[in-house]
Amino acid sequence: MKKIALDVGDKTIGVAVSDPLLITAQGIMTIERVGIRKDAGKVMDLIKEHDCDTVVIGLPKKLDGTDSIQTEKVYEFKTMLENKMKSSGMGHIQIVFQDERLTTVMAEKVLIEGDVRRNKRKKVIDKQAAVLILQSYLDTL
Template structure:
């Protein structure tokens, strides 16, 4: 079963896909946000291409565990996506995933410009891999 991971931001959406066995996550792209309809259509195209059966979306809780405005934006996005796809959507705590992705890219000596281009895809991969590790225990 293929699972899609999403890191939803204001300007971009990072996308990752699991292998068919649901063991590993691979980043596949960063969607430049151009409007909710186009964004969701692009996600639907990826769902069809990879035959995705579940979606895991990073849920940006505050460090103290409370829900803030960013989390509400993600919830709103998920509700709009749910109205267009008949796939289970789960939220995965994403605290510090972008920080971890940034640190990994810096350690790999990736330029600042290139980091900006791939950070959301890497964050989506972290989100999905965290989910896969949890369900495969």
């Protein structure tokens, strides 16, 4: 089964999905945040649509490895997603964290090297960060 990755931010959630063989990650969309419950519901819809058995959430630690304010928000999102999935009969789906330090910086570098314009980069950077998070996870399997 496929894996889905999330780059959870304050305004958007970047989403990537693996191929069935768990070799590559592809960015599929960026979710505009509207509220933690609705955002978790949208993620659950994507899990079902893409037939995923694992959710990989990027964990934004500080460079020294300690938690940041954003780390706490990601923990809160994971808890909400977990609770909604359990109450919806999706409790069998595994949720794991993947260190995402510097993924946004790397994603921007990839987009710049790909000659993506600045205004377009803002729209796809979270999706690209999710790709890097998922690819990093897949490489450890």
